Amino acid sequence: MSAINASTWINEKMEAWLSEKNVADTLSQSVQNNITSEMGLALLDVADVIRPYSEVIDYLQHVKDDNFLDELVKERLLMYNRWKSYLQSFIIFETQIRVSLENI
Secondary structure (H helix, E strand, O other): OHHHHHHHHHHHHHHHHHOOOOHHHHHHHOOOOOHHHHHHHHHHHHHHHHOOOHHHHHHHHHOOOOOHHHHHHHHOOOOHHHHHHHHHHHHHHHHHHHHHHHOO
């Protein structure tokens, strides 16, 4: 509850002093060891890797098979090892969030 109060206070003061809105949201996104921030950064890394490959983006938007990584290799759509590493990092963060939520 105190985090919400602090966030509200920061937003109110920054808007009054600097005319900046939702500053607390920006600040909280960069908090070190914040699992949500870390997961978001890992997902951005995945996006950076695949961005130059429009065929990969198209493939991922339509994929329905759980073994899509293997299919990517067969199709030679991407540098498999690098992309898989980034994706595995993202999956690890997702698992950590699930465990954290289960312990609440």
